[in-house]
Amino acid sequence: MRGGTIQGSATGRTIQVLWGAASAGSLRVQGLSVLSCPTDSAFKAVNLRAAGTLTASPNVSICLGGSTTLTASGGQTYTWTGGGQTFTGASITVTPTQTTTYTVQSTDGTCTYSRQVTVTVTATAVANAGSDLATCSGAPVTLGTAALTGYTYQWSPATGLSSATAAQPTLTLSNTTGAAQTFTYTLRATTANGCFATSTVQVVVNPVAVADAGPSRTTCSGVPVTLGTAALASSSYQWSPATGLSSATVAQPVLTPTNTTGAPQTLSYLVTVTTANGCTATSTVQVTVNPAAVADAGSDRAVCSAETTTLGTAPVAGTTYAWSPAAGLSSTTAAQPTFNLPNTGSAPRCTPIPSRPPPLRAARLLAPCG
Template identity: 35%
Template sequence: MVVTVNALPTPDAGQDVSICYGTSTLLNATGGVTYLWSPAAGLNDATLANPQASPTVTTTYIVNVTDNNNCSNTDNVIVTIWTLPPASAGASHDICIGNSTSLTASGGINYLWNTGDVTTTINITPTVTTTYTVTVTDGNGCSETAEAIITVNPLPIANAGSDVNICYGLSATLNATGGTTYHWSPSTGLSNPSVSNPLAFPTTATTYSVTVTDANGCSQTDDLVIGIYPAPSISFTASPLNGCEPLPVNFTDHTTPTIASWIWTFSDIISGSNTSNAQTPYHLYENSGLFDVTLSVVTTDGCTDTLTIPDMIEVYPNPTAYFLYSPSVGSIDNSVVFFQDASTLAVSWAWNFGDPASNTLNFSSVPNPTHQYSLEGTYPILLVVTSAQGCTDSTMQDVIIKPTHTFYIPNVFTPDNDGINDFFQGYGSEVSEYDMYIFNRWGQLLFESHDYNLPWNGKSADTGEAFMQDVYVYKIIIKEHDGKRKQFYGHVTLLK
């Protein structure tokens, strides 16, 4: 028996190879007619000479090569797996529309973005939410992709409110909407620039801008203008500022700018007309005292102000002229009249005694003068007094100077109706009261009269019977012009 010993085939599994994770390579064995690779994992067909290998880890593949003699031999090849690069496109994040941002890739040495950029960092300004992809290649030529999502948020709708005008010195409440946080500028004149509704106290026209930020951190600005109406500058005058009661005063307003309405208060409550709405009012102060004057105005822009001038008007009290004199009724034989001033608040006196015939003696400036009258008559006495403030008052009284008093009583009368000496009475002038009584010799009252114009006609007042011729007793009582009473007693003879 012949035993033929065949040589083993000389297999060749090929050169070791390195591939990137997730890729494949073709193995290529030679030296036989049939082949069997192991492990079979990762191979598309372990019986092929050139299967496609897709290992996930570095793998040593052994190929068993069989020739025509059915002799077998093995060889191996190492497929090394390179890990993929740790590709990163940067962090996904939000931006506000209109803003720019950047993405920076890492993990390799070469980069290719889906924007076509091949730089590590790209600057982008998306208008809608966009996914950015980068292919990262390392030194082994392995590539990996990464992506970042840029979310584009809309801007908030900022609203600072409407423009407004305020009066100088007043405030306005701002009221912004559209966000979650607010910041106003300039901050000057604001109660708090970091709230939506601060109080604004501008002293000049100011444009306030508000930056409104929403929950996404997006911001938008809006502004408003606060205009300043000028405050009224109140000024007014009065003429006169002082004087005697009653004091008429004219007021004039000089306030700027243009005034639409006025309210004057004169502090004269007693007068009954204490206020006025006129621009240039007139007021009559009827009582003495010090009076504040207040003016409140409203401009055509609606701005208001009030000014009070304390004790602006002073009304002096008038003196009160009055005097006494004696005697109450004078006569030529008692013609010196004594005057006594009884005025109040008087510091000077001007007397006119109503007696121009006395020339310069008709006047006096002393408080308690005397004057002698040379003729009977009624004299108007005028006294004008002046106070320390120059206020005056006057009064007038009549002084009566009577003629020298005479009273005549006849001692006989003849009541025979001949029209001559038919009546008995006393005769005199300036008799203010008159009482006459007639008695017989035994004291019996025969007649009485209380009227100067009712004389005795020689008859009984009761019966009308004529008395006989005889001597009768009379009693006559008179009151003279000076108030003095006189009594006269005597006898009268009735003749027939």
């Protein structure tokens, strides 16, 4: 033996030799008879070449459906095998569907060298931005689906989102136009291995409903007043409570309130407006209902010509009075004016004297006396 070292036994039919530095080496084998006497021998010259410099890409991980380029260097020709395929060339691009080990071989004409590269295929990412949605201006909706373990999330754009990095952010958008607006949001979901997928969702934002119950009103018991404002196209209306309303489902119902107390009463009415897209808005109006006025001109009577009599009844606090005609009255604005009117004719004369506010009650004065 020259240039190497036998590993293990040197008396078997086969031996293993560890060769040293590149140089010329040799082997000599000597046969032995059954009596252990030397027999024929054989000589083998060995040409020791330097170790190959073949290198290949490091092991790599890709996502299912992805591809990667493997590169070898340090050889003269290259043959790649793996996944049931064979390639040639220093660089190859592979798209395995499962984890695969690729072997590259190169030869210098005498020695053949090989290296291996393992391509690990990880599961594809899953992104789900959720179903398309319709909402109303200012009404929040939730996008996406439940978060998956090990995933990170990124939404674009971030406008109106409670968070751009949550799996299920809340979206609140405004629409100040008179028509529906459509917005598109894109979700990018990334696994712990760096695999990613995208998904989009469309959100239709309908205009806000407009509700206007009208200005506060003051009226008298039994006197009708109109609530609300002009109806808007494609909107429905619902008033609450319905008490005293001509209709609870029109934009401008007529309210005829009743107040049988002696003091003003304040009533509150709420209107809910619903658009054709289901958007709603509410508005309230307050109606002050004053008690009905009471007018009493007193009982009919007969007096003599130029005789004085008192008309009406005791005044009611907060009430003003107007008598007509004014002839013979001491005052046209007092609750109880005196009446004195001569009759120069020969027959009684009937004089109806109403007082306001209504209801009216007349006192009939008869003259002359006989």
